[in-house]
């Protein structure tokens with residue numbers, strides 16, 4: 001399986017984002033993970049459209065936008081226009097899931113659905129054929145730097161098994177608490193896109209960190 005690392009901007013030096021992006025580009029990171037929080041869906045507020053627009057101008061990297069907002073359907077058009085390459089939204093949000101998937105696809109953006117740690121795998125099986133990626137949250141959404149919830153590993157395994165059974169080409173992304181100890185565990189369970197915030201930005205050698213997370217070092 002080919003593995004990808006998506007770097008969570010939440011852990012970057014936000015006042016020096018241009019050089020952080022440069023560093024990420026040089027390190028072999030595959031995508032830039034952009035966490036949008038509205039203070040209602042989760043207990044935190046981050047950044048949104050104007051920042052994404054600026055980031056888009058600064059890099060050709062794949063922009064992987066993770067919407068942790070109450071009504072994503074209202075905003076997917078805006079994020080597509082601002083330069084998102086992938087948009088994930090939560091099945092637990094108030095928006096109609098199928099309508100939101102369609103809106104993302106119609107905007108020409110890769111479509112992903114995210115589920116919180118307590119949301120069962122079975123609840124998304126029917127939707128897998130519509131998706132380019134399924135995001136399994138491995139911490140409660142809201143903050144970087146939290147500890148990995150190991151109960152979620154079984155869910156990754158079930159979802160990967162279902163994707164294979166259905167013969168689909170759908171990535172499985174994991175987000176939260178991914179580090180050198182947990183990365184091999186989620187890879188073995190079937191995840192192939194690993195979001196990393198604190199582990200990556202704390203590393204002295206970012207390229208080495210990327211290789212380690214992918215299991216290449």
Ligand code: DX5
Nearest residue numbers: 141142144145176177197198
């Ligand atoms: C949490 C965010 C994550 C977070 C990951 O709600 O969705 O993307 O930034 O950070 P780490 O890797 O530090 O857990």
Ligand code: ZN
Nearest residue numbers: 033035066175
């Ligand atoms: Zn995220």
